[in-house]
Amino acid sequence: MQTIQVGLIGLGNVGGGVATILTQQAELITQRLGARLMLKRAARRHPEHPIDVSLSASQVTGDALAVIHDPEIDIVVELMGGYEPARTYLLEALRAGKHVVTANKALLAEHGQELFEAAAAAGRDIGFEASVGGGIPVIRTIKEGFVANRFGAIASIINGTCNYILSQMSDEDLDFAEALKEAQALGYAEADPHFDIAGIDAAQKIALLASLAFGSWVPHQQVYTEGIDGLSRRDIAYARELGYRIKLLALAKTAGGRLDVRVHPAFVALDSWLAHVNGVHNAVSIQGDAVGRSMLIGRGAGAMPTGSAVVGDVVDVARNILQGSSGRVPPRAYQENSLQQLPLQKIDEVVCRYYLRFQVLDQPGTLAAIAGILGQHDISIESVLQKGRAHAQGTPVSVVMMTHEAREQSVQRALQAIASLPAVQGETIRIRVEDAMET
């Protein structure tokens, strides 16, 4: 029986999961693959640190290049994260004739074009299922299962940290700061959580998914991104009262030859599938012209779920090695000569319904003034809720409005005009309503 040898670069959380799976499931994988997968060597920054995976000391090195250039190793798995030296190592591995697998969405969002082109040029496979949605087989589904579909829209919850925080704020009636602290204590949020809570991680992932679905590279820096740190539990409570939950959505849609790709908090209807994806779970709702609306839910992170996706890719690459069929599915889902460059829609042009919360002094005529300005900007109001009466002269009250569909630019201009009304205090809260992906 043939043996295919695997080298690992990075032996942290996910690296440990991959090593555990490759060892513990060795027999099962052989039964399914028809060949042995062997973890030959692993590189880590501190090779002398104790490891709790079944690798002997001699299999662990501090020298990533020794793994990459080991002539017996067929597949190099990069799990160190970050841009460099991960990029250099992957390029070097491809240059050395290795197939590669990575879970590094930041690297792919930033340098994916270079890496995918290098893999295509080298005639080697690059697997990256684990880079988006942990254990959720979303990349395989976009590239293979739904290959017969022209995609219309993807709506996803792909940052577990944010989803955990929002779920806790909603279910336990916590403030953002309290929920963040709890997430950090449980290991669901980093000590420096900026990358997650500002939506950057989600933007990198949706840029990658959009690139695959639409065959057009989406630079992640151009994805309009709002995080969750400005959300208050008051808005979460009003959302529930109105029949919604607030989720950090990562969206990608086609809109008249342009791509509308964005990440921001959004109202999703309580009876939609996305509203029921809570805690650290991730979900990707995909709309294709033939398949209709489909959704994949699962654990978006963690050593074992992410490890499952990494090893799934390793097996996929191994099947290609056994059959001599590397490059069987193009890395970017489209043949290199069929890739295009679609323009991105500006956030100004987005059309959707809006939740608006004004802080106003409880004075006669204020509501009429606000409604008047909205009307002047072609924004019609679907419903209004006034929350409580002022307890004392000069204390602002909340006025909540749900609008009909309106253009983002009109809403921005209207809110600027409304801010200058004397009775309007502080900043108005504006949250988009996402109706497109309801069941």
Place this chain on the structure above:
Amino acid sequence: MQTIQVGLIGLGNVGGGVATILTQQAELITQRLGARLMLKRAARRHPEHPIDVSLSASQVTGDALAVIHDPEIDIVVELMGGYEPARTYLLEALRAGKHVVTANKALLAEHGQELFEAAAAAGRDIGFEASVGGGIPVIRTIKEGFVANRFGAIASIINGTCNYILSQMSDEDLDFAEALKEAQALGYAEADPHFDIAGIDAAQKIALLASLAFGSWVPHQQVYTEGIDGLSRRDIAYARELGYRIKLLALAKTAGGRLDVRVHPAFVALDSWLAHVNGVHNAVSIQGDAVGRSMLIGRGAGAMPTGSAVVGDVVDVARNILQGSSGRVPPRAYQENSLQQLPLQKIDEVVCRYYLRFQVLDQPGTLAAIAGILGQHDISIESVLQKGRAHAQGTPVSVVMMTHEAREQSVQRALQAIASLPAVQGETIRIRVEDAMET
């Protein structure tokens, strides 16, 4: 550019969808596949009938064998349904060196072993993603995406007819007969709905999924099967009151070296993902030891969703043709020499919680007598609801009990003993509670 030619047998609902997709998405598929897929010929029972797909009259024949033996056709797609002559045609196509794709779960559940062995022996591919869950990529996920997992349990809603009927009974407060009639009017149920509502279709599908997940062939006739025709809207209403929805679940679990595969109505918690899969949607919840719990939701039937899955398989086979990598993934997920034969658990041995509804005369001591018999059979009661008082002497009232975990055999025996109590009228309703797949 290479052209791969496809022949179709069956040009009904799904066949029409496949022809439409192959024609309308020809350019898109070429961009992704790197070769042309051409629908060359299609066979149908009445070739003279008008067709609304973009095939010319000369491409349509009444002779399936002419399609199978067309030397230019590489892939034969069987969409006629039924056991024969579908089985003969697929075997003949494999013998003629063609790759095959089918959406025929009944045929695979009945003759899958023969067909999979024939494909393996011929060194040809057999694709069947469309046979379970329409557009949901469940077979690909079990065989490929989750290949690194030992599966623990699959819980699925895989009959759209039943799910539509149960959803309508619940949401519109309809009787079974009314909901069935409505489903028939909308084309969601057949004129003779027995195959669907008795659970046979779901049993065939879960037998197939279990066979792939566990590498052990599950004869569909041995799957314990209860349908939905015995359900009353009263039980659906009580379920909601208790925090549950009733779904027809198709389950497959490993239990101490045995497989527990069954289809029956079950209580699922209102806050579980499965409870939110309504109407004609299907869903498959998969638990793997590495990936954890994951769920795929989508349209379980219909020309276009099922056609999407069929064409996905055709593209998959075409990639293998282009690369010379046929048989890359074994049809039954495991290598032929690694297949095993695990025994099936008997329904008597199932352990779960139960919903019981007794019809009793409102007499002192009745509840105590029922509770006493349950206790004698080691069944402990979690909660009791008495629904209403008798309006007149001799009118039975409903007593609803939720039990703690109990053995099916004990429940059966206890219900027999309870049936002989003088105050107990008519048949006791017994519905299993499925807790395993909650989020």
